[in-house]
Amino acid sequence: MEVILASKELNVKLDGFRGNGIRIGLIPTMGALHDGHASLMHEAKKRCDHVVLSIFINPTQFNDSADFDNYPSSHEADLALSESCGVDVVFMPSVSDLYQGEPRVDRVNYGLLTNGFEGGARPGHFDGVVAVVRRLFAAVKPEMAFFGEKDLQQLAVVRKLTENEFTDLQVIACPLIRDVDGLALSSRNARLGGKARAQALAIPRSIKQIQSAVLGRLSINQALNQAKIELELQEGVKLEYIDVIDGKSFETCRSGDHGVPYVLIAAEVGGVRLIDNIPLDPNRRLT
Numbered sequence: 001m002e003v004i005l006a007s008k009e010l011n012v013k014l015d016g017f018r019g020n021g022i023r024i025g026l027i028p029t030m031g032a033l034h035d036g037h038a039s040l041m042h043e044a045k046k047r048c049d050h051v052v053l054s055i056f057i058n059p060t061q062f063n064d065s066a067d068f069d070n071y072p073s074s075h076e077a078d079l080a081l082s083e084s085c086g087v088d089v090v091f092m093p094s095v096s097d098l099y100q101g102e103p104r105v106d107r108v109n110y111g112l113l114t115n116g117f118e119g120g121a122r123p124g125h126f127d128g129v130v131a132v133v134r135r136l137f138a139a140v141k142p143e144m145a146f147f148g149e150k151d152l153q154q155l156a157v158v159r160k161l162t163e164n165e166f167t168d169l170q171v172i173a174c175p176l177i178r179d180v181d182g183l184a185l186s187s188r189n190a191r192l193g194g195k196a197r198a199q200a201l202a203i204p205r206s207i208k209q210i211q212s213a214v215l216g217r218l219s220i221n222q223a224l225n226q227a228k229i230e231l232e233l234q235e236g237v238k239l240e241y242i243d244v245i246d247g248k249s250f251e252t253c254r255s256g257d258h259g260v261p262y263v264l265i266a267a268e269v270g271g272v273r274l275i276d277n278i279p280l281d282p283n284r285r286l287t
């Protein structure tokens with residue numbers, strides 16, 4: 001495995017890989033890697049000849065500077081995990097290398113995909129996501145790129161970007177990986193103290209409760225209202241949004257009849273903002 005810090009060097013390395021029918025896979029990450037990221041690496045290894053994993057804490061997608069300042073990093077462990085998963089190249093560019101100077105982002109408007117939910121709660125977030133993913137795609141020119149369903153809205157935004165600007169690139173969505181207790185794995189979990197870690201379990205519990213309630217014939221509205229009431233009573237949990245949406249368009253669903261409905265949640269626990277989701281019908285999912 002090679003660690004490459006600059007785009008020029010990456011170009012030279014990847015030109016050596018490219019060839020007829022050769023598939024290069026890209027996994028964009030912000031580091032502090034865990035088993036959720038490892039599942040993307042395993043999928044990429046299965047499908048591609050060469051796997052590039054990028055580690056870049058993208059400043060332009062943080063609307064909250066404290067969140068950026070406190071974002072965890074663990075380079076040594078990240079490199080060890082990447083190597084053990086068979087990654088060929090870890091690309092760790094500086095901000096000025098990737099953005100070719102001062103970071104600049106353009107406004108992105110993909111309608112509901114960029115304006116609703118995460119887009120509404122974190123103004124400018126998807127402008128930064130699109131800016132960095134566009135630059136990583138241009139730097140690596142992969143045949144396939146791997147993203148987790150954990151960031152369901154980001155996945156939809158990246159699919160739209162790819163459809164508009166990178167038509168030869170295949171986006172592969174990978175299922176959300178949870179800890180044994182049900183909490184969705186996230187780099188930010190490292191910032192949860194013991195008490196907050198326990199309180200955070202209300203997040204996966206509430207979306208599973210909605211899934212079961214709707215399977216048991218409660219209406220989506222009734223199930224959402226019940227979950228909201230319970231979450232309001234949960235000590236330490238500040239609910240931002242909880243809803244049922246179509247995982248592709250992000251339109252709200254009030255009957256399970258159209259699209260691929262997902263229960264979506266964002267909440268703050270112990271000063272850490274967490275997101276999670278689950279398919280409303282376990283037998284109907286995007287991946």
Ligand code: AMP
Pocket residue numbers: 028029030031036037039040146147148149150151174175176177178184185186187
């Ligand atoms: P991040 O480093 O958090 O920006 O995530 C990099 C990629 O890993 C994104 O495509 C995420 O959706 C994916 N990812 C993060 N956590 C998980 C998880 N628990 N399960 C599956 N994929 C994940």
